[in-house]
Amino acid sequence: MAQHGGVGRRGVLAAVATTAAAGAVAPGAAAAAAAPPERAASGRRPATAQPPGRDLRRLLKEIDRDRIEETVRTLASFGTRHTLSSQDDPERGIGAARDWIHARMREYAAASGGRMTVELQSYVQQPAPRIPSPTRITNIVATLRGSVAPERVYVVSGHYDSRATDVMDATGDAPGADDDASGVAVVMELARVMAGRRPAATVVFAAVAGEEQGLYGARHMAGRFRAAGTDVQAMFTNDIVGSPTADDGSRDPYTVRLFAEGVPTSETEEQAAVRRSVGGENDSPSRQLARFVRDVADNGATGMDVRVVHRRDRYLRGGDHIAFLEQGYPAARFTEPAEDFAHQHQDVRVEDGRQYGDLPEFCDFDYITRVARVNAAALWTLAQAPGTPAGATVLTDELTNSTELVWKRGSEPDLAGYEVVWRETTEPEWTHVIAVGDTTRHTVDLSKDNVFFGVRAVNRAGNRSPVAFPLPSR
Template sequence: MAPVRLATCAIPPGWTAPRSARTATAALGGASSLQFGDQIVYLGTEGEWAGVTRSANRAGLQLGERPGSLESERLHVVIQKGRLFQREHPDVPVLVDKGRYLLVDLDPVLARRLAKRKDPCFSVLAPEAVDKAARGMDRVVFASRDSGADRAASRAPDPVVQMHVDRISRATFELDLAELVALPTRFSSSAHYQAACDIVEQKLASFGYATSRQTIGLGGSQSTNVVARRVGTGPATRRAVLVTAHLDSINLEGPATAPAPGADDDGSGSAGVIEIARALKDVANVHDLVFIHFGGEEQGLFGSKHFVRSLSAAQRSRVHAVVNMDMIGALNTPAPTVLLEGRTVSQPVLDGLAEAASRYTGLTVETSVNAANSDHVSFLDKGMPAVLTIEGADSTNDEIHTSRDTLDRINFDLALEILRMNTAFVAEALATSPTEV
């Protein structure tokens, strides 16, 4: 393949998400591009580059050109949890660093090997595999929405939904998170993990939900999913709304018994499921409401894959939305920001969550249709509309999967805003008539 040149550019005012890359690339006469939030990366061959720079000058774009060129097959997009890719491969040159999302110079043989890994630490994609619904060579890795425009266009808050949103409490969320983090570890096959299951099941049952457990295989050992349900009042055509997180934690710096508090990953999401269940305990739900704490996520999404396999085709078709929370507690951006990550099938859920953010919170919203590394993928792979809600992507919590993922790293203001957004979306979805969802 031909060598390519690379340059970066901040998105100019007025070229807003989610298709800023298309607008900006048109100004550069057809150079291919990758959008990383508020930044665009332009790619072009040596023969194209003089035209690219001339077009940039005419358009008033300030390009930051990378010296030299590199083989196009070495360019890869990495989607990582925390800094797990960089921790494992510190010598790989990073060309663009947006926390969860990287552009790297990676040997293609190593890239193909890494792409086959089953653990959810990171994913490696060729640029053409990014934003699969896109046409041409202009791809969006993730985009930043115009929060001001979203709020200007949003409806006034619904009083009933606002009532449930207002029940989100720092006091109870913090207590629940502290109780989970106090366990020495929540490693999926440990006795301490079973203690965590006891904690969350008891709390969910106390709110009036019908609870159950699923035993899941981990390839030589076992773990558990905890499921809580409330059947909707609607007819047989009613749908189901799921709120999920993984309950397990891990410490990659030691053995399975090593301390793994997992405050952000994913104690924050697990305590968040409990908090949303508390806020919605007396919601008038037309549709079925399901809360799930998954086991085995850190070993390869075992819990969510097991749950999805347990659903019949008819049950899968009833799933209206899956709202997954994985790491909602680290402030990685100057403004409190949430990343909504799904695929094309989950675009209505992405849009609904973004609207809930604009109506009921002060969150800045980032979006991506490049799903990876968490339990939402298990649902998406079977065609169900699932979205990961996770702390904003521009930086990242580099202490996950260690003994240092502790309570002092949690930004409770951010976590509570994400919980308010999710609560509002779920409350509205549950109240919608079966013919409207």
């Protein structure tokens, strides 16, 4: 039954004094929340930060640098993985890479006790830009079914196709070590370490094709999820995560960029106008997802600083997360801190004593391992936490100096309650948290005109969901 709670302004200020220092404690979650959060590489922790638990720490330690290197070198050894290259040569081309990835994923699934299934998700792409003739495009998709809320899905991907300088060159060497064997290596290592575990929600590990030709594999996968009505609550793509070295030789080995869009790609003009009217451009589901990643992965346990970039993607380019954004799913892109364009999409050659081409020698496998840990921290926490609260609204039918928030109760059996968060409109991160109990309605004695509010769910283990940003309702 919905409860109508209220907090006076004095109570709000008292909550501010405690939660700004230590974070709120939800009912039944005191033990899990007692440990102080670790310092981020950036030295600043949001009020919503979640310290890594014992299970997550154990998972992060199992991520194996040598296996990641083996994956990158093996994928590069197929010569080219161009989408238009051979599909039936056992040693060279995209077909050989497809079969190798599929076989490895099936090996990982064997440790899952039947919880992980692996499929070749294929379709024939008819002639289109960069596809001159009908071409079979195949994604390798490993699905680890959730044990508590299997209908809730989280997706992580990398693209296994590659390209040379000429995007239509299907025969020349295109090892694609950084772009994007590095991303596929992250996905495959996550599949390996999670296969023997029991996440509460479903996690999908995907190696997709057709990215360089136009995001074809990812668009097919996202379209299938949407047609089936799948509740994809988050999607990450790892694309170009192989090296922290920029084209000028400078290095930033402890930073990964996370690109997250503002006004959602899928919103209608009317919906976007409502969002803009309340200043919600920085509070899309994808931006909340990015904040969540910082909450759980920007810390000493991963050894990384997550630099959130408030853009859908880099200029002139786009990754597979865009296919999910187009379908209305929250999605974001991981990529290295500064790209070295001398090695991306360059033909393999030696010129003036300098080697060119996207080769494994230019990858930093320790760096890729840390990126994998960032992904693991985000995915595992998402899969163990309750789902993002649905139907969050702020009531605007009366002119008052307080704020009444309403949301729908989640169905998770271990749901403990909810927390209300807020920040000044000029702040990028949530700065305050209060626990409001197991309710679907709460009033805060602060003006909705002056600050941004959000709601997140908490389970009995102390795992918090991403924040839901309430849009106005009358």
